[in-house]
Amino acid sequence: MNSDVEKKELLRRGQRVAFVSSLVTLGVAVVKGTIGVVYGSQLLIADAFHSAGDVVTVAASAFGLWLAARKKSEKFPYGLYRAETVASLFMGLLILWAGVEMARDGYLKLLKPEATGENPLFPAGAAILSIIANLFMAKRQKEAGEAINSQSLLAKSRDTWLDTYVSAIVLIGILLASRGIPHVEGCLILLISLLILKLGAETLWVSVMSLLDANLDxxxxxxxxxxxxxxxxxxxxxxxxxxxxxxxxxxxxxxxxxxxxxxxxxxxxxxxxxxxxxxxxxxxxxxxxxxxxYRRESLLALIPVMSVNGLESVIHEHFGRAPYFAIVRIGREDATLEDFYYNEFLDEKLHIGVKITKAISGAGVDILFTKQIGELAFSLLKERFVDIYLVEGALSAREIIDAYRKNRLLRLHAPTHGIEESESGRAPEQADMKESLSIEE
The missing domain is CATH 3.30.70.1350 (Cation efflux protein, cytoplasmic domain)
Structure with a gap:
């Protein structure tokens, strides 16, 4: 997360959505309960109680998000984010309870079916209002829940979607009951109760797994x-x-x-x-x-050599001026020659070592053995986390690897010569020799 301010803003967004959902749900529950009592619709009254229970779950989500938005403190150095998970756990239990109660009501309606000839206009209207309100709230809860990754809001959005189906079943039940077909009502309520029980069990499971630090993703x-x-x-x-x-x-x-x-x-x-x-x-x-x-079974080494002669190839005087490069896999007890790389930049005048380094960058080289290396190539290789070892004498690749195993090689922490000498195309020894000849003359 980029900043504490951004986190708090996301949590406040979740709180606002939960607060609005609480008010809307409470208002719809009052409307359904009032019309159910006035018109004697037991199904609408039961749905009103179910909505009233939803108010508690939304309030629990809002409270959890409010706690999660509290500042980190010395007592809670990791914050109170898990308060939202505890609220989600509580919601799972409430959803399970609502599913059990609805299943019981559906079973009783199957045993004692009721039919009424009352005008279903207002009860049906209340059910339609509930469907519209639930669709609106489910959409807002899902958007906010996904935006802030709130498990309680996402669980509530799924529960609200089910409430939409419940209200649709209530509407169908009211219309069918008014026509003297009450058995359908009880069967549909049982079906919806099973979906609610499934949702409650999933919400409870995710909350428990989160509290136990399970890998959920x-x-x-x-x-x-x-x-x-x-x-x-x-x-x-x-x-x-x-x-x-x-x-x-x-x-x-x-x-x-x-x-x-x-x-x-x-x-x-x-x-x-x-x-x-x-x-x-x-x-x-x-x-x-x-x-x-890093400790692994083998390392990939790069050695500038004068000729292609397997592990008997002798190291060249300079990294950038070598005609060939041997790529050797060094294991715990053996060494395997994997390939030879031809130096295609020999005719270049400037920054040959840099060009070679870029050309072999994808080979995954771990170690470079060299006698001399310029400043630019050295810096570029170190940036690529390549370890560079100094080799003294005309050693073969096999002898170099043996010396490396016996810790006889010096690890370089600086280039052997500067940029000017690299650009002149001369090794330090060659430059010193020419200067000596000039003095003698």
Whole structure:
């Protein structure tokens, strides 16, 4: 989530929708109850009591969202977001209770069917008003619930949609009862009660699972893992855990990166991971990123060599001027030559090392062994989290890997020469030799 202000505004939006829904539901319940009493419609009176019960559930949702909007404090450092989940749990219980009561009423109406010849105009009108009001509220509740990821509002929107069907059944029952066909009323009420029981059980289950920190969104978990793995410098993603907290989520992930990375760079990488996760999902409140050193079965090494001769190829004097590059897979106990790369930039005059680095960037190189490397190429490789080791002497690829295993190679923390020497196309030793000859002359 980008800011606390944005979160509070989203929660206030949910509170407003819940408050308006409470008023509308209460008004409709009063209208249905009054007309039911005046015209003797027991079905309309039962529906009025059902709507009155909905007022309690909406109020519970509003109260939960109000608590969730409270500021974080020393006592509640993670906020009160789960108050909304507790309210959703309470709503699930109330919906179950309403379903049981409606099933009981439907069963009794089957046992003792009633028919009335009264004019159904006003009772039918009250039922139609209830249908229109429920359609309006369900739409608003769903929009607000999806916007702020409020489980209680989404549960209430589903319950309100069912209330629309209940009111439609009430309307049909009133019309059929006025024509002396009461049995249909009891059967339809039983059918609707089963749907309400199903909704209550689902709402209760989701609330309990949320309070138990269950992973309710494996697709989001996989998406976040893929997003983290695509960030340059992240070698592996150990795990991604998502904790639902009311309308928001908290993410805990562990990434692995180069063990030679500085503390500053590791912290910078963790900040980048956090930013990528939060920017793509506004319902994520907090991201915890744990950085671990990368340990895998093998590493991919790049060695500039003078000729193509397998692992016996001898290292070249300079990274950018090597005619070939050996790509070697270094395992725990063995090394495998995977490929040779021809230096297609040998005829270039400037920034050959930079061009080579960009050309091989997609190969997934972990280590570079070199005798000399310029400043620009060195910086670019370090930005790509490639570890660079200095090789002294005319060693073969096999001998270099053996020296690496025995920790005999020095890790470079700076280039061997600057930009000017790289652009002149001369190695430092060559430049020094020419200067010496000039002095002797």
């Amino acid at each position: 494996p697709d989001l978990q996989a998406e976040i893992g893929s997003m983290c793995a695509a960030i340059e410098g992240v070698r592996s993603v150990s795990h991604v855990r998502i904790r639902p907290s009311g309308p928001f989520r908290m993410v805990d992930c562990t990434i692995q990166t180069s063990p030679d990375l500085s503390l500053y760079k590791a912290h910078e990488l963790a900040d980048q991971v956090e930013e990528v996760i939060v920017s793509g999902h506004r319902d994520i409140d907090t991201v915890f990123v744990h950085v671990e050193p």
